[in-house]
Amino acid sequence: MRSGCQTGLPRANRGHNGKVGVLGISLGAQIASAASVGRAEIDALVLVDGGFPNGYSQPVRSLPPLLLIWGSVDRTFPLSIGRELQRTAQQLGGPVILDVYEGGAHDFFLRSGTRNAGAAHQSAARLVARAMGRGLRHVGVLETERVDSLTPRARRGRDTLDRGSAVRLR
Structure with missing residues (x-):
C-alpha cells in the first residue's frame, strides 16, 4: 500500500480538450500546490488560503499560472504565507496574482x-475558464486584467506590481 496522493492526470479523451485546472482550499x-510543481500539463492553479505543506522539501522549478486567493485576517494561514508564495512564483518567472480580500x-x-x-469565486472561475479556453501559457493574459482590477489603494503604490504579478485588495 502506498501513501500520499496520486498525481497522475487523465489523458485527453473525447469531449475533453486536455487542459487541466486545479483548485485547492x-x-x-x-x-494541490505540491502535486502541481513542475507539471506542464496543468494549465491553471488556484490556491485559496493555503500553500505548500510545512516542511515541503522538493525543489520547485516551475509552477502553473497561479492565482492566490487570501483573506487578509486569516489566522490559520497568515497572509505572509501567500506573499511568500507569490514571491516564489515571481522568481520562477511564472504568472501569478495574489487576490487579498479585506476582512476575509x-x-x-x-x-x-x-x-x-462571490468575488473570489468569480476570480477563480475567470482564471480557470481562460486557462481551459486559451491555454494561459504566458503572462500577457494575466497582465491584461491586472491594473484595471486593482483598487485605488493598491494603485497608489501600497502594493507593487512585478513581472506580470499583482496584489489586488478587495
Missing part, C-alpha cells in the same frame, strides 16, 4: 452569499 491547497477570515471562500466569497 486550505489543506487542499497544500496538496480563513473560511471566507466557503461562505457562499457573502460579497468576498
Whole structure:
C-alpha cells in the first residue's frame, strides 16, 4: 500500500480538450500546490488560503499560472504565507496574482452569499475558464486584467506590481 496522493492526470479523451485546472482550499491547497510543481500539463492553479505543506522539501522549478486567493485576517494561514508564495512564483518567472480580500477570515471562500466569497469565486472561475479556453501559457493574459482590477489603494503604490504579478485588495 502506498501513501500520499496520486498525481497522475487523465489523458485527453473525447469531449475533453486536455487542459487541466486545479483548485485547492486550505489543506487542499497544500496538496494541490505540491502535486502541481513542475507539471506542464496543468494549465491553471488556484490556491485559496493555503500553500505548500510545512516542511515541503522538493525543489520547485516551475509552477502553473497561479492565482492566490487570501483573506487578509486569516489566522490559520497568515497572509505572509501567500506573499511568500507569490514571491516564489515571481522568481520562477511564472504568472501569478495574489487576490487579498479585506476582512476575509480563513473560511471566507466557503461562505457562499457573502460579497468576498462571490468575488473570489468569480476570480477563480475567470482564471480557470481562460486557462481551459486559451491555454494561459504566458503572462500577457494575466497582465491584461491586472491594473484595471486593482483598487485605488493598491494603485497608489501600497502594493507593487512585478513581472506580470499583482496584489489586488478587495
